[in-house]
Amino acid sequence: MSVKQNNLKSWYKSGAPGVWMSGGAVAIAIIMTLGLLAVIATRGLGHFWPADVLEADYQVPGEAPRVLAGEVVQVEEVPRARLAAAGLPVAAEGGEFMTRELFKVGNRELLGADFSWIVGEWLSNPRTPEDMMVVERREWGNLYGYLLRVEEQGRLVAEGADAWPVLQQRIARVEQLHGQLARLEKKEVGRINHGLERLRLEARKLELQGQLDAAAQAALDARRAELDAEYKVLEGQIVELYQQFNRDSMVVRVSDGRETRIELGKVVRAYRPNAMGPLDKLGFYGLKLWEFVSDEPREANTEGGIFPAIFGTVLMVMIMAVIVTPFGVIAAVYLREYAKQGPLTRVIRIAVNNLAGVPSIVYGVFGLGFFVYVLGGSIDQLFFPESAPAPTFGTPGLMWASLTLAILTLPVVIVATEEGLARIPRAVREGSLALGATKAETLWKVVIPMASPAMMTGLILAVARAAGEVAPLMLVGVVKLAPNLPLNGNYPYLHLDQKIMHLGFHIYDVGFQSPNVEAARPLVYATALLLVLVIALLNFAAVYIRNHLREKYKALDH
Known part of the structure; x- marks a missing residue:
């Protein structure tokens, strides 16, 4: 055998090929992960950049020319035969190929759709006028056009070049009113409605217990009258604010020459991206x-945003962690420190390891059947009979979602704790x-701290999976969509029976259930990046x- 063959054989026996293959596999995995995150970040975060608005003449052969205005979202080449x-x-x-462009044309109530595919070769005279305006609305998406005038209750306030600064002032005023209305309707009115519901349940509970006498009824009526009086005051404030909220409007000319009037109460912001530096x-x-x-x-x-989904995800994971950690640690301590090591213990360990591979949807079915219907229904019968037939805990909610995830991640905590013990x-023992x-x-x-x-x-590992x-x-x-956060100022403050929003489900809903797929696609990437x-x-x-x-317990290892 030659020296070269001996060296090669020694190299194989040394394990160096395995080291290089493992290192290469890790490097490839890291590169692929970073590449995936880069794609998600580029497509998701690029959505928020104020792109220039293009206006151009568009003429389909055999049809009258028209003017298009909007943002170029996607450009691709397609075979001429396909078109x-x-x-x-x-x-x-x-040529064999032609250019196809996806235009975000907005103006949905006028054009019927937010997006339109056009043929790039049929566009001519492209331009980016600085006075082209983008209007973000609370409904109906974006509107693209030119500001003509600002009105107050149908009366002209400003027009022409003077209208733009006046519009910005009025939009800022409307945004301030919107914040006041949101505070009154969600917090104050929500607090009163919550109080009235608690009074109703309290009266029903006393009635079931046979304790709803005249004195108790009078006390409940007095408290209800106080809440009704507060609501009357709030109702007057809300009506007055809505009158101011819907006072102003603007008239806009869109690309096809039509004029449309928009109430500023429906506007989030207006800006001119072509004039921005x-x-x-x-x-x-x-x-x-x-x-x-x-x-x-x-x-x-x-x-808009996804704060309720962020809040719901973090809160649910924290509750899950509080539940799964003590149960997982106790189970691991028993199996390692107290249980007799025999066939039964080995079977339990095998069962725990196998539970880690059960599909997650099975845990969901178990949670629905046991936690929601059996356990939640029993809690309603024992502690909330006054709410019947409406369920309190006998319906999906934050508590059952957290418990289901705790059961799902319990094997991971048990195995990791056992290995540590x-x-x-x-x-040391x-x-x-x-x-x-x-x-x-x-x-x-000694043992548990170490x-x-x-x-x-x-x-x-449990948090990452959950x-x-x-x-x-x-x-x-x-x-x-959950209208209220599960943690608020209404007693008992943390509402474990309330449904929540979740980033993962938000991605699924926006990506696969949205009626406006093209508008939702960038938010899928942005939400996925945020979830990561x-x-x-x-x-x-x-x-x-x-x-x-x-570091704290390192000294005990030596």
């Missing part, structure tokens, strides 16, 4: 990003017992705690 097969009057001569666009971009993470959704979740040297500590004291003050980094590892689950949550408490960031932040917090515990 001809779609019924477009495409000439037979020419780089710094102006950057400031607007930051404003849109902040709106995305801090505002509520609108337009069937295709506009197994790594603690036997000499014997030394503690030799110093006079009981087994319980040794376990509580195993806490492994427990945090299990919790990190935050991204969607299928079981669709059955046990997550909905498309939320999971990463939760994991970083847990990793920080784990590293702190590891």
Whole structure:
């Protein structure tokens, strides 16, 4: 055998090929992950940049020319034969491919759709007029056009060049009124409605117990009268605010020459992207990003923000972590420290490991059947009979979603904790017992603290899986749109029976259930990126705690 063959054989025996293959596989996985995140970030975050509005003449062969205005969303080349097969009057001569562009034309109430596919070769005289305006509305999407005049209750206020600054002032005023109305309608009126509902349930409970006498009824009526009086005052304030809210309007000329009147109460903002400089666009971009993470959704979740989904996701994961950690640790401690190591214990460990591979939708069905219908229905019968037939806990909600995820992630916490307990040297336990500590004291003050980094590892894996689950949550408490947050100022403050929004379900709903697919597509990428960031932040917090515990108890390992 030659020296070269001997060297090659020695190289194989050294394990170097396996090291290089493993390193290459890890590098490829990292590159693919970073590439995926880059694609998601580019397509999602680019949606918030104020793109220039293009206006151009568009003439389909055989038809009268017309003017189009909007944002160019996508440009692609398609075979000429494909356009001809779609019924477009495409000439037979020419190149094999033609350009097809997706225009966001807005003006849905006038044109019937927000987006339109056009043939690029039929566009001519493209221009980006600085006075072209983009109007973001609370309903009906964007509107593109030229501002003609601003009116107050049908009376002319400003027109021409003077109308733009007046419009910005009036929109700022309307936005302030909108904040006041939101506070009154959601917080104040919500508080009164919550109080009236509690009085109704209290009266029903006294009636079922046979204690609704004249004195109790009079006390309830007095409290109800106080709430009604507060509501009358609020109602007057809300009516007055709505009169001011709907006072102003503007008249806009769209690209085809038609004029339309828009109430400023329906407008979120108006801006002229073609007249913006780089710094102006950057400031607007930051404003849109902040709106995305801090505002509520609108337009069937295709506009506005996703703060309720962020809040619901984080709150549900935190409740899940509070539930799963003690149960998982107790189960692992019993299996490792107290249970007799025999066939039964091995079967239990095998069952725990197998539970980690059960499809998540099965946990959702279990949660719906056991937690919601059996456990929730029993709680309603025992503690909330006055609410019948309307369910309180016998319906999907935050509590059952968190419990379902806790059951789903329990095997991960058990396995990780057991491995941490197994790594603690036997000499540590014997030394503690030799110093006079009981087994319980040794376990509580020595063993569990040393195993806490492994427990945090299990919790990190549990959080990562739970935050991204969607299928079981669709059955046990997550909905498309929840009008109120589950944590507010109304007693009992944390409403575990309330349904919530979730980032994962929001992605599914916007991506597959939205009536406006083209408008929803960028938000799918943006929400997916945000979900990754939320999971990463939760994991970083847990990793920080784990590293702190590891450093704290490192001395005990030696």
